Amino acid sequence: MGLLSIFKKKDASAEPQKPASVASKPAETKKEVKPVADKITLGYTHLSGCTGCTVALADNYAGLLTLLDKYVDLKYMPTLADARHIQKVDVSFVEGSVCINDKLAVEEIKETREKSAIVVALGGCACYGNITRFSRGGQQNQPAHEAYLPIGDLIKVDVFIPGCAPTPQMIRNVAVMAYLLLKGTKEQKDLATAFLTPLMKLTEKNEACFCELMTQVINQGLCMGCGTCAAACPVNAITMEYGKPQGERDLCIKCGACYSQCPRSWFSFDVVENYEAINEAIMAALQ
Amino acid sequence: MGAELGKYKSVISARSTDKELLKHAQDGGIVSSLFAFALDEGIIDGAIVAASKEFAAKNPSKVIIDSSNFDMIEPWRPIPAIVNTKAELLAAAGTKYNISPNVALLKEATRAFGLDKIGIVGTPCQMQAVRKAQLYPIGMRDVGASIALAVGIFCMENFPYQSILQLVEDHAAMKLESVKKMEIGKGKFWVYGKRGQVVQLPLKVTHKYEQPGCHVCLDYVANLGDISTGSVGSPDGWSTVFVRSKIGDSVWAKAMAAGVFETQPMEKVKPGLELVTKLANEKITKNKATLEARKTFGVGKALRNPYI
Amino acid sequence: MSKVVEISPTTRHEGHSKLTLKVNDQGIIETGNWCSITPVRGVEKLAVGKTPEQVPKIASRVCGICPIAHCLAATEAMEASIKCEIPNDAKLLRQILQLANRLHSHALHDILILPDFYIPGTETKINPFTAEEPVRTVAKRIQRLREIGQTIGQIAGGDCIHPRNTRIGGMYRNVSEQAKTKMYDLAKEGLVLAHAQSEFMIAVIRNYHKRDFVDVGGMKVPMPKDLGYHSQGYLATHPFYGSSSLEECPTWDPRRFKEARPWDWYMGEMTVDLEEPRYPIGGTTKAGTKVNPQMEACTGIPMYDGQPVEVGPRARLVTYKNFDEKGTLGQNVAREMEYQDSLYEMLDCIDELNTAGKVVADYIPNGDGSLGWASNEAPRGTDVHLARVKDWKVQYFSMLVPTTWNFATCSAALRGAPWQLAEVIMRGYDPCVSCATHMVVLDEDNKLVAQKLIQ
């Protein structure tokens, strides 16, 4: 609880903030106020993904505007803004896996790592390969584009946000926590660390599909039949049969949502027991 | 207050004032009355509960059914369902001692069902699932903010369906169809028949049938519900109620003001909070030992510990 | 003497693409090549051997901005191949989902193009993320419109980015009465916002095109009155949905379709010799860089009756509504005009939906290998998928997606414009590039296609 009371205090003081410019601001209009000093800088590298992750970010609706006003300075994100080249940033979101047969993609992921303090693999493709795991080349006009790897196979990744598409709320929560981690007081940093730890631990493994539920939860005698996995699956690959999950592996796209959403894959009492205060604080931060 | 009972604002012994409802309820009718009240007041616009085959037959669009052929669904097998009225709540009242994957409906509730304010009842582990989904909504888009009332029910252990079949039909020598109610209390597993038979089985018998996943469970009294309730601690026909969150506090206060429940102070009732604490401690201690044992389960190989 | 300038990567659209432009001394484009440089994930090839149920779920993930189009076109191509009729209420749910996606996608496009435009009557370009008025009100309205679209899509489709409720033979679930009412209320709210939004956008777009000069990175660029004009034709298969039968929709006849490889179409190796560091933001490609669109392009050049055609909002309005404004202006205006209609259509569909109706076909055949196709009018144009399913396995799968059509047409439309406005022209097509990275080679298959269709 100690962590949270501080978070809230900070929250009140963080209230009146000036609007900030975004990288998309056309060079011509110079009259705007400059970024709030303690915003974090964010980059967005788009590799072999479908932009659904970007849409999920945008689906914070009005909350996206608040994030940009108060906490995040968007430095590089060609889909939404004009900055064309990867910049040095505090946090990079990476969408999509890497086609190792495409020189540009390999350069971009390496450059992203070199220029970012924190790299977040956003979405099933970046974390686990997702549907690009099924790729096997042979399609014109680039038949040699055949091998795709989740970004963690090429660089060190700090945080995973699995799912396909990932959810706006998860992206929002990670963005707010990254802000606290980098700009907060000691106690806010502790809270952010506690919150992000499970997502950091997820990076230890670059593979997840329904099989993870089988091998790491059900086979381990941990499943208690809550049904969360079935709700989480974005392709209806999981049904609950006599209270236990059955995975239709012919449908599974390898997004990792079921596994990481399952309360028995990982569960942090420290954080989840404070759900009420943390949720309130995140919501207040976005007011 | 020790950590074994979780955080709570108040604890009280209570019973619904609705006599009709009490006929269907397991204990004090807390869950069904709360939801009925919340539906009336517009606090929720639907609730996820554990219904039955009969309910599913009448309301096929309100349930998720597994791949069994409908007529293969056995008596006492719970079917997660969304209910919108008091009558539907009553049809789903009472405890089914086997797994009802209620959380499986949580996302669909906000989609095909069009709910904006969801009520959900579940065991402590299901409450953990709900809160994890709110804080880490990895595969649960637009769900968290729609959860308007989560009611947790105490839980020592749960059973796969087939365990209940064996317990009732083999050990208690009763056909599942003819069972009116099942209950765990006073150290026994009770089976009440529709024709008045009562069979009690020692819990020693039931242990081997428990769901293995329950043996790593560290929550007895649904610490993460907005409100949580169970029979333990209160007299027969009454329930022990923990009011835990702000949401819980506000709903409970409104329900009390509306006369939905009659109450007795927890200190006045027998066996009281002491027993709840004792059982919670027993469960947690036992399951912590299981987690410990899993560390050295193999030869130099551990089984996974989900808690970080 | 013509010079070569390259803008890479292009911004404010989905995916990775670039513009390689040969320009004259005045900076006017003589030949423009717009090509995709997104790696080809090979969805058409990886689909082979999979089940027809899984392939649409993968196809959806080809693009996150028009996933609905891909999911529905793929599903319906499979259904056409196995000859499965779906119940009416399933069709209605799909139509609602389709229109909801159009609403959100058009609104998103507004955010992407706004920075090109000026607040009317001022010299201030619009930063959609600024907290200053009047822009903030518009940004909030756009986000609310998107929220309405996404929420309705989520109810009808199970999820709104990649839909979860669609399946071969119909939908997994019908929706409840409560959900139906919620969709209706949201659509009503959207209608009011959509009127205001399209009015605002059309004013902004017209104001831009009326200017004599526009500013690009401090360069004063003359505004041609025929920005983005081309002489290619248009293709649209339905005002808002699509079709999978020739009787229903004679406009799309696969027999009239051909595809060329970029080799025949794009420019060969060249060296960049015009470099403009002022071009926002980060400048154009460095002089001396070797470029080779022929080799780099990740898409083919699809043709209808031997010519590239334009698909998208204007193509739909030209085909079904006698719309006649040309160029980039016409394209952007047409898109804005689709807002209201998508909501009126949606209200009709919601009205007609019977929530007690069944949504899955009684019988779902396993397929005998026949060719099936389905077109779907994605927000950015006609999306056609073709499939063969035999014994519940996909034998052949092909996706002819909107932006692929538009690559060649847009390249033609670049000619005659100042190079600094090339991206403005390109954005008029609302490009969605990830999905365009493919190539259907129907040449050898063409006969087969024709035969099957004639039978």
Ligand SMILES: Cc1cc2nc3c(=O)[nH]c(=O)nc-3n(C[C@H](O)[C@H](O)[C@H](O)COP(=O)(O)OP(=O)(O)OC[C@H]3O[C@@H](n4cnc5c(N)ncnc54)[C@H](O)[C@@H]3O)c2cc1C
């Ligand atoms: C597996 C299990 C073990 C339990 N163990 C204990 C215990 O050790 N000590 C104790 O005091 N109480 C225990 N309970 C709780 C107790 O049996 C009653 O459910 C609780 O007191 C609520 O009673 P009520 O009269 O207020 O609710 P009612 O008004 O009868 O409503 C009960 C609600 O629970 C739902 N429900 C029924 N079965 C399940 C299920 N399997 N999963 C999820 N939801 C379900 C019903 O649909 C209904 O909505 C257990 C319950 C379950 C399901």
Ligand code: SF4
């Ligand atoms: S994770 Fe899903 S939404 Fe994100 S890029 Fe991959 S396919 Fe698209």
Ligand code: SF4
């Ligand atoms: S089963 Fe579903 S949720 Fe799990 S990895 Fe596969 S697609 Fe994702």
Ligand code: SF4
């Ligand atoms: S989410 Fe985990 S614990 Fe719950 S049913 Fe699925 S596998 Fe079991």
Ligand code: SF4
């Ligand atoms: S004992 Fe724990 S894991 Fe088992 S059903 Fe009860 S709450 Fe869930």
